[in-house]
Amino acid sequence: MKLILKKRHRREKWFKRTGQMSLYLVLFFLGVIFMEIFSTGYSAFLRTEIAGGSAPQDLLNAFEQYTNQKKSWSIASDAVDMYYKHGKLGKLTSNQLDTINSLKENGQIRLSFNWAFFTHSDSREPELAGIWGGLLGSILTLLVTFTTAFPLGIGTALYLEEFAPKNRLTHLLEANINNLAAVPSILFGLLGLVIFIHFMGLPRPSALVGGLTLGLMSLPVIIVATRAALSSVPSTLKESALGLGATPLQVLFHHVIPSALPGIMTGLILSLARALGETAPLLMIGMVAFIGNPPSSFLDPATVLPVQIFNWSRSPEMGFVENTSGAILILLLLLALLNGIAIFIRKKYET
16 A cells, blocks of 8 residues: 555655646747847847048938938948948948948947837838838738727627527537637638628728627637636536526626626727737738838728738848847737736736
């Protein structure tokens, strides 16, 4: 008997240590990935500037040279920026390298915070490219996603959980909804391409089409999460309210929904966070196009931040490498913010 207990305790300790090692390995790899992204992307928030009139025009960005010709500092070209920040020679000639070193010795070249990375839209020049267009497109797309998926998802979940008769039809609907929650997102992109573009004729690279497509993708997740939150409400609460004379609607809106609200809001926010990071369905509906101007309405050509990151990752210029990592850091920060809001809402309403 003692031998059996020792074997059992030994297995429990081994299982516990295995779980701890798995956790440590996951944290280690996540840390390596994050450090790699941060070490590559933090320099995107800095840009190289040269004192106006102190360098030949081939070291400056031609567009910014004209817009900043009255200022004391001008934005350097991508090649100069990469050399000054990372020591990468690129296509710089020996004469240009001598000029840059001379400017460095005279204090006529410097690093400053790259505000253009947050205020400019996409550009063919990496030193002028920014995330504002993609960020604004993501905001408009998520607004459409929220206004379409939230009422439809919550309404469907309330009906299926509280009012729908338990028959073969409702069981079939529930099974299909659960299956749709696990369908690859690119299939929703094909569905949006057929319905919203080919059938309805909506403008292709717009926040409206992107939001509707992501709304279709988010619907099953919202329905499943809402039903799980509603089913977690104790049946005794419903029966007590009905026994005191409350109508089914009063029970639903006065007791069930307030009790299930933390789970409902958590599922909604997490589905929006998933939509914010999606790329595949938006590629199918044409939001991969180069958009140089930020959208001013839901029907204007637009792109989103994940798609802009995808486009930058395919660009051959060295400057787009750090722009890609910098935009990934911003996207991770937004996703962490949404997840933090979901945790805060759950903790606040559960107490």
